[in-house]
Amino acid sequence: MSQQTPVLQAKGLIKRFGRVTALDGADFELYPGEVLAVIGDNGAGKSSLIKALSGALVPDAGEIRMNGELVQFKNPMHARSLGIETVYQTLAVSPALGIADNLFLGRELRKPGILGSVFRMLDKAEMRRQATEQLSQLGLLTIQNINQAVETLSGGQRQGVAVARSAAFGSQVVILDEPTAALGVKESRRVLNLIRDVRDRGLPVVLISHNMPHVFEVADRIHIHRLGKRAAVITPDSHSMADAVGIMTGAVEVDAA
Amino acid sequence: MTEHTNQGSQPPSSQADHERVTESVGGSIAMRSDEVLDWPRRIHRFFHANPTAAPAIVLIAAVLAFSLIAGERFLTPFNLSLVLQQVTIIGALGVAQTLIIMTMGIDLSVGAIMVLSSVVMGRLAVDFGLPPSMALVLGLVCGAACGAINGTLVTRIKLPPFIVTLGTWNIFFSLNLWYSNSQTIRSQDIESIAPLLQWAGNSFTLFGARITFGSLMMIALVGLVWYALNWTAWGRHVYATGDDKDAAELAGIRTQRVLMSVYIVAGVICGLAAWLMIGRIGSVSPQVGTMSNLDSITAVVIGGTSLFGGRGSIVGTLIGALVVGIFRNGLALAGVDVLWQEFTVGLLILVAVGIDQWIRRASA
Numbered sequence: 001m002s003q004q005t006p007v008l009q010a011k012g013l014i015k016r017f018g019r020v021t022a023l024d025g026a027d028f029e030l031y032p033g034e035v036l037a038v039i040g041d042n043g044a045g046k047s048s049l050i051k052a053l054s055g056a057l058v059p060d061a062g063e064i065r066m067n068g069e070l071v072q073f074k075n076p077m078h079a080r081s082l083g084i085e086t087v088y089q090t091l092a093v094s095p096a097l098g099i100a101d102n103l104f105l106g107r108e109l110r111k112p113g114i115l116g117s118v119f120r121m122l123d124k125a126e127m128r129r130q131a132t133e134q135l136s137q138l139g140l141l142t143i144q145n146i147n148q149a150v151e152t153l154s155g156g157q158r159q160g161v162a163v164a165r166s167a168a169f170g171s172q173v174v175i176l177d178e179p180t181a182a183l184g185v186k187e188s189r190r191v192l193n194l195i196r197d198v199r200d201r202g203l204p205v206v207l208i209s210h211n212m213p214h215v216f217e218v219a220d221r222i223h224i225h226r227l228g229k230r231a232a233v234i235t236p237d238s239h240s241m242a243d244a245v246g247i248m249t250g251a252v253e254v255d256a257a
Numbered sequence: 258m259t260e261h262t263n264q265g266s267q268p269p270s271s272q273a274d275h276e277r278v279t280e281s282v283g284g285s286i287a288m289r290s291d292e293v294l295d296w297p298r299r300i301h302r303f304f305h306a307n308p309t310a311a312p313a314i315v316l317i318a319a320v321l322a323f324s325l326i327a328g329e330r331f332l333t334p335f336n337l338s339l340v341l342q343q344v345t346i347i348g349a350l351g352v353a354q355t356l357i358i359m360t361m362g363i364d365l366s367v368g369a370i371m372v373l374s375s376v377v378m379g380r381l382a383v384d385f386g387l388p389p390s391m392a393l394v395l396g397l398v399c400g401a402a403c404g405a406i407n408g409t410l411v412t413r414i415k416l417p418p419f420i421v422t423l424g425t426w427n428i429f430f431s432l433n434l435w436y437s438n439s440q441t442i443r444s445q446d447i448e449s450i451a452p453l454l455q456w457a458g459n460s461f462t463l464f465g466a467r468i469t470f471g472s473l474m475m476i477a478l479v480g481l482v483w484y485a486l487n488w489t490a491w492g493r494h495v496y497a498t499g500d501d502k503d504a505a506e507l508a509g510i511r512t513q514r515v516l517m518s519v520y521i522v523a524g525v526i527c528g529l530a531a532w533l534m535i536g537r538i539g540s541v542s543p544q545v546g547t548m549s550n551l552d553s554i555t556a557v558v559i560g561g562t563s564l565f566g567g568r569g570s571i572v573g574t575l576i577g578a579l580v581v582g583i584f585r586n587g588l589a590l591a592g593v594d595v596l597w598q599e600f601t602v603g604l605l606i607l608v609a610v611g612i613d614q615w616i617r618r619a620s621a
Contacts (some may be wrong), residue, residue, distance in 0.1 A: 076507065076509065077509050080509060086507075088504075088507055093504060094496070094497040094500045094501055094504050094505060094508065094567075095500055095501060095567075096496065096500045096567045096568050097493065097496060097497060097500065101493055101497075102508075105493065105494075105497055105505070105508040105509075105510065106494075106505075106508045106509035106510050107509070108490035108493060110490070119488075120488075120489040120490065120491070121488050121489065122488050122489060122490060122493070124488075149305070149306070152302075152305070
């Protein structure tokens with residue numbers, strides 16, 4: 001796998017907030033077609049790392065490459081336009097809007113011709129059609145009403161809508177921040193299946209999670225973050241959960257990968 | 258998934274639906290809305306999906322009730338068209354207020370912006386001799402500028418909308434007194450020099466109803482903003498920004514821009530309301546209509562728009578303004594003292610907010 005060019009790569013990222021060093025020379029590699037889990041203790045700097053990779057934070061130093069080419073994200077919109085989609089744990093969707101509205105939020109489709117160009121009229125039918133298609137491709141079917149307000153859905157279903165959105169528009173990378181943190185056992189299972197579905201469609205996934213069983217179940221490789229940098233990269237086969245926790249907390253020393 | 262099923266009201270087809278759903282669930286997130294619901298829950302869901310339903314029912318009930326109480330004097334085309342004229346200005350200001358409240362704000366300055374804009378229109382045309390059409394446009398520009406000031410304070414300085422507009426309310430009102438020298442511009446002067454400013458007061462008669470151009474303009478305004486909210490991306494962004502600003506931001510919406518645009522549009526609508534007001538009262542008075550900010554909030558709230566943002570409709574606000582107008586008119590015709598009219602409006606507000614709280618509980 002290491003012969004391939006990483007889809008998304010970071011080298012020596014540094015970010016300081018006053019006297020706090022959130023990123024201390026962090027490295028990161030995401031290869032095509034994999035689920036890479038990012039784990040780390042609270043305060044280890046994993047959310048800063050993810051923010052840097054999704055454009056929400058501009059690092060003080062270091063470089064980020066996409067498919068080998070140097071990029072500098074100015075903001076989340078910029079990263080998104082380059083094909084990086086991020087799903088946030090709590091802020092995934094707009095509750096009072098419908099499913100189709102949410103899928104297309106911020107990139108609505110307009111009707112062709114004068115209705116769209118002059119009257120700015122939305123093409124609701126087309127958005128509904130594409131939303132239905134997208135959700136059924138991901139097995140999120142049996143939606144009776146694609147205009148149903150998202151707040152009437154369960155937590156897992158909402159997460160499903162958010163993941164579907166990222167899979168629909170992310171052409172390069174999908175980043176999921178704690179997608180199962182607020183969910184029950186059954187719904188977590190479904191979201192994990194969804195993550196596999198997204199990967200099987202060819203999109204690499206970055207999964208940030210605290211939940212070790214989930215990480216070990218779904219990840220191909222596991223990036224362990226500690227003290228602002230990458231402590232190790234392991235695989236579910238090479239190491240146990242206890243090893244991972246050991247590396248996370250510093251109880252086990254490893255050579256940085 | 259585990260909705261309580263009420264055997265008694267279960268429709269015949271639901272068994273088959275249930276099996277189909279159970280099959281398709283396996284391993285995926287099935288979204289469905291075909292649970293068998295008991296009646297309270299069905300009603301709740303209906304109101305949740307149709308925010309204008311509750312005020313519309315109140316409006317119809319009020320018209321029926323006053324037809325019985327106040328009798329023939331109430332239910333005439335002329336009287337009902339009078340109510341429409343009476344709610345024209347509040348309806349227009351309510352449209353502006355709805356946009357602001359939809360974004361989780363509140364605008365106490367709408368009335369002051371309207372009066373200031375009307376003074377600008379009147380002074381420029383009558384005292385400075387500008388062409389009426391230019392005075393009108395500059396009045397609208399004044400409204401837009403006031404909105405832009407509010408918007409800048411809310412989005413750049415990050416002050417709460419309530420405080421911002423409480424401050425600008427006083428400022429705009431003082432500017433209005435200063436610019437007008439606290440003097441009224443007489444109706445006759447406007448009529449002879451700038452009849453365009455009174456255009457909205459023109460009317461025609463249809464089946465005994467006296468319909469002013471101003472009323473029609475207000476309804477057209479409601480239609481236009483309804484279209485913008487429901488059929489353009491801007492409208493979706495207004496809803497999303499009010500609903501959950503952070504989520505909207507993460508979805509790639511530039512929420513500060515959306516907020517700014519909302520305050521400017523609201524300012525322009527206040528300028529339009531100024532034109533409607535000159536049409537309605539004929540003259541330009543710096544003292545009139547300054548309390549209409551609270552009346553516009555009343556119309557918005559009774560119209561079912563949530564003060565917590567992201568939920569509501571323009572049509573609801575028009576209905577809310579009509580409900581207030583119908584109650585005032587009906588109670589007056591029934592010979593009820595003015596103080597009980599105010600009392601009733603107060604009750605209506607409380608009931609409307611109570612209903613909103615209940616409806617907002619998404620999964621009751």
